[in-house]
Amino acid sequence: xITSLAQFQATTRQLWQAWQAKTITSELxxxxxxxxxxxxxxxxxxxxxxxxxxxxxxxxxxxDVHSALLARAxxxxxYAQDEAGRTFxxxxxxxDERT
Numbered sequence: 001x002i003t004s005l006a007q008f009q010a011t012t013r014q015l016w017q018a019w020q021a022k023t024i025t026s027e028l029x030x031x032x033x034x035x036x037x038x039x040x041x042x043x044x045x046x047x048x049x050x051x052x053x054x055x056x057x058x059x060x061x062x063x064d065v066h067s068a069l070l071a072r073a074x075x076x077x078x079y080a081q082d083e084a085g086r087t088f089x090x091x092x093x094x095x096d097e098r099t
Contacts (some may be wrong), residue, residue, distance in 0.1 A: 025094050034078045034090065035059060042078070044088055054083040 002008045024028045034040045037056050045053045059080045078090035 008093065028093075030077065030092050034080075037080075040078065040080055041082075041092075044090070054090075056080040056082050056088065 002011055024030055024033060033043070037059050040059050041053060041056045044056065045051070059078060076089045077092050078088075080088045080090070082088070
């Protein structure tokens with residue numbers, strides 16, 4: 001519990017620093033960016049420069065796809081479609097390199 005102005009300021013400063021340190025690999029930031037169709041389109045185009053990616057109009061974060069064949073569900077980080085009807089499934093994978 002914060003009981004003084006100094007504690008409040010210190011806590012606020014720590015929270016601000018933690019927020020500033022976030023990158024696209026943060027689940028929160030990734031989801032926020034990917035929910036914006038313009039930013040999502042830009043990221044897909046940069047990841048796949050050989051494709052002409054049209055504006056993405058259907059962007060669903062955390063899309064669950066159920067498969068009767070496999071009797072289980074798969075969760076995609078982002079499921080999106082462009083104007084040509086192509087589907088893009090995006091997954092963020094982070095590798096721990098501290099070994």
